[in-house]
Amino acid sequence: xxxxxxxxxxxxxxxxxxxxxNGIFRSGFPEPANFSFLQTLGLRSIMSVYSSQPLSLxxxxxxxxxSPVLLLPVCVxxxxxxxxxxxRIAFEYPIEELGVKSLPCMLLLMVCLFDWVFVRYLxxxxxxxxxxxxxxxxxxxxxxxxxxxxKEPFVNIPEDTIREALKVVLDVRNHPVIIHCKRGKHRTGCxxxxxxxxxxxxxxxVFDEYQRFAAAKARVSDQRFVELFDISSMKHxxxxxxxxxR
Amino acid sequence: xxxxxxxxxxxxxxxxxxxxxNGIFRSGFPEPANFSFLQTLGLRSIMSVYSSQPLSLxxxxxxxxxSPVLLLPVCVxxxxxxxxxxxRIAFEYPIEELGVKSLPCMLLLMVCLFDWVFVRYLxxxxxxxxxxxxxxxxxxxxxxxxxxxxKEPFVNIPEDTIREALKVVLDVRNHPVIIHCKRGKHRTGCxxxxxxxxxxxxxxxVFDEYQRFAAAKARVSDQRFVELFDISSMKHxxxxxxxxxR
Numbered sequence: 001x002x003x004x005x006x007x008x009x010x011x012x013x014x015x016x017x018x019x020x021x022n023g024i025f026r027s028g029f030p031e032p033a034n035f036s037f038l039q040t041l042g043l044r045s046i047m048s049v050y051s052s053q054p055l056s057l058x059x060x061x062x063x064x065x066x067s068p069v070l071l072l073p074v075c076v077x078x079x080x081x082x083x084x085x086x087x088r089i090a091f092e093y094p095i096e097e098l099g100v101k102s103l104p105c106m107l108l109l110m111v112c113l114f115d116w117v118f119v120r121y122l123x124x125x126x127x128x129x130x131x132x133x134x135x136x137x138x139x140x141x142x143x144x145x146x147x148x149x150x151k152e153p154f155v156n157i158p159e160d161t162i163r164e165a166l167k168v169v170l171d172v173r174n175h176p177v178i179i180h181c182k183r184g185k186h187r188t189g190c191x192x193x194x195x196x197x198x199x200x201x202x203x204x205x206v207f208d209e210y211q212r213f214a215a216a217k218a219r220v221s222d223q224r225f226v227e228l229f230d231i232s233s234m235k236h237x238x239x240x241x242x243x244x245x246r
Numbered sequence: 247x248x249x250x251x252x253x254x255x256x257x258x259x260x261x262x263x264x265x266x267x268n269g270i271f272r273s274g275f276p277e278p279a280n281f282s283f284l285q286t287l288g289l290r291s292i293m294s295v296y297s298s299q300p301l302s303l304x305x306x307x308x309x310x311x312x313s314p315v316l317l318l319p320v321c322v323x324x325x326x327x328x329x330x331x332x333x334r335i336a337f338e339y340p341i342e343e344l345g346v347k348s349l350p351c352m353l354l355l356m357v358c359l360f361d362w363v364f365v366r367y368l369x370x371x372x373x374x375x376x377x378x379x380x381x382x383x384x385x386x387x388x389x390x391x392x393x394x395x396x397k398e399p400f401v402n403i404p405e406d407t408i409r410e411a412l413k414v415v416l417d418v419r420n421h422p423v424i425i426h427c428k429r430g431k432h433r434t435g436c437x438x439x440x441x442x443x444x445x446x447x448x449x450x451x452v453f454d455e456y457q458r459f460a461a462a463k464a465r466v467s468d469q470r471f472v473e474l475f476d477i478s479s480m481k482h483x484x485x486x487x488x489x490x491x492r
Contacts, residue, residue: 010448017451018458019265037447202256205263212264212458 011037016184016213020192021199023175026213028184032130038178043140045174048127049165049187051146143168147187157187157225162194166234169195185214186222193226198234203227257283262430262459266438267445269421272459274430278376284424289386291420294373295411295433297392389414393433403433403471408440412480415441431460432468439472444480449473 014037015028029050030038127135127142135142145165147158168174169191181187189210196206206226211218260283261274275296276284373381373388381388391411393404414420415437427433435456442452452472457464 008446011446011451012448013451016454018455019267021265022268200254200257202258205257205259208262209264212461215458215461 009036011040013037014180014184016188018213020179020195023172023177024169024195025176025178026184026188026192027178027180028188029180029182030131030134030178032134035134038134039138041176041178043138043176043178045141045143045168045177046135047165047169047174047177047179047191048142048144048181049147049161049179049191050144050181141174143174147181157190157222159225159229162191162229163234165191166194166198170198183217185217186219189213190222190225193223194229194231197226197229197231255282257286259283260426260430262434264459266425266441269418269423270415270441271422271424272430272434272438273424273426274434275426275428276377276380276424278380281380284380285384287422287424289384289422289424291387291389291414291423292381293411293415293420293423293425293437294388294390294427295393295407295425295437296390296427387420389420393427403436403468405471405475408437408475409480411437412440412444416444429463431463432465435459436468436471439469440475440477443472443475443477 012033013027014030014034017025017027020026025041030046127144134140143165145161147161165179169177169179179188179191193206193210196209203226207223210223210226214222258279259273260276260280263271263273266272271287276292373390380386389411391407393407415423415425425434425437439452439456442455449472453469456469456472460468
């Protein structure tokens with residue numbers, strides 16, 4: 001997927017792409033259409049603060065997977081001891097029709113089917129196969145610090161994860177690095193906001209930058225997180241627009 | 247003017263400050279409060295595409311300055327040859343009261359007064375004194391390509407000026423350079439937009455970046471200018487995020 005100008009391919013930067021500092025970029029989730037552009041950056045690493053599924057959905061997944069197992073003794077006792085006729089009609093008749101000989105066998109099938117649907121469609125890999133291949137063929141290291149995407153007021157940004165991610169971003173051995181989440185607004189915005197605090201930017205400028213990317217989706221809770229983020233333990237790290245010094 | 251954090255000064259980046267590429271920044275007009283931040287960038291040059299006055303006001307200025315000179319022969323002939331009484335009452339009486347001996351002398355005084363008011367209050371220097379001193383003391387070279395700030399539909403962006411400004415911005419001998427106009431939205435946005443075209447960005451990404459800074463003030467005419475801007479004569483110039491190549 002690429003545009004053309006006078007027969008030349010045009011580059012398609014990822015959503016919300018921008019330069020944060022020397023050797024540090026930010027963006028939304030990189031799609032295959034963006035790969036040729038990303039190659040021009042000569043990236044050494046990718047910092048993904050993206051987690052595809054909120055905890056609630058993962059909980060739902062386990063509930064669904066294990067519920068047949070939990071119900072198994074009940075179902076077996078019903079079918080073996082013929083407690084009740086409606087149960088037999090509901091369970092045994094369709095099972096016999098499908099050629100499945102026993103209820104446990106049927107339940108196992110259900111679990112497998114659900115598992116396959118969930119993994120395949122509801123819970124995609126944090127990195128799609130195409131992206132993993134792009135990383136591999138370009139020798140790019142993936143740092144993955146999954147932070148769930150929430151909507152207000154259910155925002156819970158893990159301070160320690162942001163702190164660890166910041167350390168990776170600050171390490172020049174990882175440069176050039178690109179930070180991304182899904183849309184390059186909230187989680188990336190929080191991480192860059194904390195980075196700016198380390199650079200000793202005044203809060204109004206930090207928030208101005210956050211809002212430029214989040215626009216109508218700006219969250220007070222994200223900005224509050226950045227305001228409260230404690231940088232005292234990280235002050236020893238050298239952090240300025242340093243490579244540009246004459 | 248600076249904030250404090252644990253007794254340390256915080257940096258105040260200029261309005262709409264951002265990094266465009268290696269060695270290239272963008273922003274609104276730099277105020278004295280931003281100087282300590284700008285020092286950390288180790289700037290070598292400033293590209294100002296700011297002009298304080300629209301052409302109409304400059305035209306008005308010349309009209310006012312030269313009108314007394316143009317009227318001079320008429321006035322002199324009136325006062326010398328005493329063509330008409332009302333003229334004598336209007337011109338000679340107040341002149342004598344003020345102790346000014348002749349009409350030409352009075353007219354010259356008027357011109358000087360207008361000139362002083364105009365330069366002092368209506369047409370400020372493209373660079374305030376404080377900024378000029380900051381540039382001088384930090385050895386920063388000023389490139390000034392005055393482009394008038396217009397409101398739609400009176401937009402007339404000079405393509406040649408943008409082209410010349412781009413050449414300066416592309417020249418690595420001028421890096422690190424900061425591009426600025428008044429608010430870092432329209433004129434700076436157009437210049438950066440043309441720069442992105444040279445980098446072979448697709449138009450949707452170029453406009454996305456323009457809109458991120460212009461926000462509610464985005465102009466279709468600016469984006470149309472970028473779309474139509476012809477880069478064919480500049481294609482020989484090397485332009486990628488090149489310093490980041492491994």
